[in-house]
Amino acid sequence: MIMNGHPEARARRDYILEQKRGFGRRVIGVFPAYYPRELLLSMNILPVEIWDPPLESSHANAHLQSYICSVVKQGLELILQGKCRDLDAFLFPHTCDSIQNLASIVNDYLGIEKPCYFFYHPKAPYKESSRWYYIKQLEDLALRLEKQFGPLNHHEFKKKVEQGEDLRRTIGELYRRRAEGTLGLSNVEFYRILRQVEYLHPDDFLPVLTAILKRPPDRKSKGLAVIVSGILPNPPEVLEHLDRLGINVADDDFLSCSRRLLARPAISTVPFEAMADSYFGMQPCCTKGSAIEDRLKSILDKAKSSSAKGVIFQMVKFCEPELFDVPILVEGLKAEGLATLVIDTELNQGMSGQLVTRLEAFAEMIG
Amino acid sequence: MSLARKLRYGFMKDVGAPLVMGLAGVKSRSKNIRKPDPLFGPPLKCAERLKEIMTRHYFLSRYAEGAKPVAWVTSGAPVELLRAFDFYTIYPENHGALCGAQKLGPELCAVAEEKGYHQDLCSYARIDLGVCFSGKTPVGRLPKPDLLFASNNICQTVMYWYRVLSHKWKIPLLVFDTPFNFGQISRSEINYMVMQFEEMIPVLERISGKRLDQKAFENVMRLGKESAMAWGEILAAMKTVPSPMTIFDAFVHLAPIVSLRGLPVTLDYYNILLSELKDRISKGIGAIINERKRLMWDNIAIWYKVRDFSRLFAEKGMNFVAATYTNAWAETISYMDETRPMESLAKAYSLVILNNNLDHRLNLMERLIDEYHVDGLVIHSARSCKPYSVGQYDLKRLLMERKGIPSVVIEADITDYRAYSEEQTRTRLEAFFEALEGGS
Structure with missing residues (x-):
């Protein structure tokens, strides 16, 4: 998993190799978005997520049309450029039509010699059957993984599920402190740290978060607040520019961040049941089929609790699940007096001059 | 449901619709006296009957609101369950195709786009939302639904789209969630789908005000199965050389199995069509006069180009005899079993082409190429349908390697012709025609 010239990519690769050598961990490349992380960790597997590798897309164009989003394209590019040598397998959650078919291309057509695992999670509106099926899916995935990675240790599983709860609680506290404006991190710093969840083992990630939370509250950072929504905070230049404009991202509705990293506390202490509690206790999300009004309410609640003045929808071009929700969300937010801005972005492509101007105009409007 | 509306619906069904259809039929017959076309065999006689059926369906739908429970349904949803509760069903995808064929796609899509729905979204969805926002439709009026019924066995898009409808009208959305078959379907997946059906029944009973009639359900299942089997036989008739119909005909005659599945009219109609095809086969009548090459189509039709493509390919002596798309409504019918309705519906609806991995599609296409004696493949890369x-x-490359047949990819859209380039398509097709002729 290497983009040799890119410092964060290099850090990831060094970390992966260290995990393999130092802890005998195996590594699975995981495509977006929802997957049972704790199950993998309990089998001494390190999940390394593939959201937006910083690559020039060339090989993937021979497999994917021009109207396919860059999350899917960049992920395939990573594989085609031979940069997944350190991985032991891939895991494809069923997130959208494009990732679904990407999984099939990789598994059926590319002839790569790495096992591919698939994980289907039930789509809302949820019923009793949804929970039953989700637990069956977890059990089934465990059985499939056991064939490659050895038996699931139930004691370890329980510990990792508890650790997952701890992690969610800690990330929740990080979000809370940011919303009240006492965290003292810039937008860029916040997401640079948070996104380490995509590859760091929780044994290493939790202490990073805890150290930040132990720092004395920094009240200077309370400024003009906005919520940012979308798939993931990329290109990072958007965050940099918001920092320059003195606008604080007080909360987010990113799929890669709050939508899957935060959840209501689990009720059950039985690991599979607790994981189901977490999945169904996550925030509303279009890729899971949640009602749009639930998502609107969730964003409105965030805006209220963080005193945000507006919401920026940072769209990945061609992302159908997001694009269907946006008009209703924009209408609903405007009705509540919140300013909205919808921007189209391509991963790792920086910001156009036009986008800079639009962000500045938005800042003036809410200022 | 109000009594007055029920009476009005009954009157329009028994008196109004036959009268209107009769008048429309006379008008249409007098207008459609066509000269024989030197490129094509005689037109299918039953096409007039199909027009009547679909016109009647949309005509009556205007009177269904308030008289019968109305549902808007996705093309791949197991409608048999709704039929047992006597729902009047509207298929926005079928309606979208109709709008596309009448070249209304961009106009209706633009209405949705003005409301913020991006041009990159599925154009069936944009047309439907455009219809909802503007009330414009070539069929007069669509009834407002009491229920939305979507299955993600064809795409996740329908789930996003129907959530928008559910929000707009504040009506329930039933989702039949069919786990994608990355490998083989498992027992827990079948159980999950059966459980969903069981959970739907109380909702359907509440909305329709009726209890589930097991006998009526079994009858619908039987009719649905027999209609789909007849549809399968109709498609199989195209194995004959020369083929008695083209896939462009099949795109049109597909409407009943999509929109009226599980109703007697569909089975009756397909029996008429099948009998006409058998007659043509016995007389050696081909759909095109000079069938030299036989082709297969992949993906949904380019609705605004059906007529043009039909002529273009016929001029070259090329006939489309198979399509993965039309095959979808016949492919899994062997799983249907009215004695085990829920489980068999789960299998039949979750094992369809678009809910299966690409290896499944490759194998299916290889089989169709062999069985239908296909010489070439036209692949429609549809922006709307990911x-x-x-x-x-990859399918193109692999089919070339395995079957050695030439193929071409056309970049277009199902209904929005703003995403279609005539020049680019012609250039690609010319190269394809050359490759195909070179192989003869």
């Missing part, structure tokens, strides 16, 4: 389109470049 589950159908993602993977097509």
Whole structure:
């Protein structure tokens, strides 16, 4: 998993190799978005997520049309450029039509010699059957993984599920402190740290978060607040520019961040049941089929609790699940007096001059 | 449901519709006296009957609101369950195709786009939302639904789209969630789908005000199965050389199995069509006069180009005899079993082409190429349909390697012709025609 010239990519690769050598961990490349992380960790597997590798897309164009989003394209590019040598397998959650078919291309057509695992999670509106099926899916995935990675240790599983709860609680506290404006991190710093969840083992990630939370509250950072929504905070230049404009991202509705990293506390202490509690206790999300009004309410609640003045929808071009929700969300937010801005972005492509101007105009409007 | 509306619906069904259809039929017959076309065999006689059926369906739908429970349904949803509760069903995808064929796609899509729905979204969805926002439709008026019924066995898009409808009208959305078959369907997946049906029944009973009539359900299942089997036989008739119909005909005659599945009219109609095809086969009548090459189509039709493509290919002596798309409504019918309705519906609806991995599609296409004696393949890369389109470049390459047949990819859209380039398509097709002729 290497983009040799890119410092964060290099850090990831060094970390992966260290995990393999130092802890005998195996590594699975995981495509977006929802997957049972704790199950993998309990089998001494390190999940390394593939959201937006910083690559020039060339090989993937021979497999994917021009109207396919860059999350899917960049992920395939990573594989085609031979940069997944350190991985032991891939895991494809069923997130959208494009990732679904990407999984099939990789598994059926590319002839790569790495096992591919698939994980289907039930789509809302949820019923009793949804929970039953989700637990069956977890059990089934465990059985499939056991064939490659050895038996699931139930004691370890329980510990990792508890650790997952701890992690969610800690990330929740990080979000809370940011919303009240006492965290003292810039937008860029916040997401640079948070996104380490995509590859760091929780044994290493939790202490990073805890150290930040132990720092004395920094009240200077309370400024003009906005919520940012979308798939993931990329290109990072958007965050940099918001920092320059003195606008604080007080909360987010990113799929890669709050939508899957935060959840209501689990009720059950039985690991599979607790994981189901977490999945169904996550925030509303279009890729899971949640009602749009639930998502609107969730964003409105965030805006209220963080005193945000507006919401920026940072769209990945061609992302159908997001694009269907946006008009209703924009209408609903405007009705509540919140300013909205919808921007189209391509991963790792920086910001156009036009986008800079639009962000500045938005800042003036809410200022 | 109000009594007055029920009486009005009954009157329009028994008196109004036959009268209107009769008048429309006379008008249409006098207008459609066509000269024989030197490129094509005689037109299918039953096409007039199909027009009557579909016109009647949309005509009556105007009077269904308030008289019968109305549902808007996705093309791949197991409608048999709704039929047992006597729902009047509207298929926005079928309606979208109709709008596309009448070249209304961009106009209706633009209405949705003005409301913020991006041009990159599925054009069936944009047309439907455009219709909802503007009330414009070539069929007069669509009834407002009491229920939305979507299955993600064809795409996840329908789930996003129907959530918008559910929000707009504040009506319930039933989702039949069919786990994608990355490998083999498992027992827990079948159980999950059966459980969903069981959970739907109280909702359907509440909305329709009726209890589930097991006998009526079994009858619908039987009719649905027999209609789909007849549809399968109709498609199989195209194995004959020369083929008695083209896939462009099949795109049109598909409407009843999509929109009126499980109703007696569909089975009756397909029996008429089948009998006409058998007659043509016995007399050696082909759909095109000079069938020299036989082709297969992949993906949904380019609705605004059906007529043009039909002529273009017929001029070259090329006939489309198979399509993965039309096959979808016949492919899994063997799983249907009215004695085990829920489980068999789960299998029949979750094992369809678009809910299956690409290897499944490759094997299916290889089989169709052999059985239908296919010489070439036209692949429609449809911007609107990602589950159908993602993977097509690999399918093209693999089919060339395995079957040695030439193929071409047309970049277009199902209904929005703003995403279609005539020049680019012609250039690609010319190269394809050359490759195909070179292989003869």
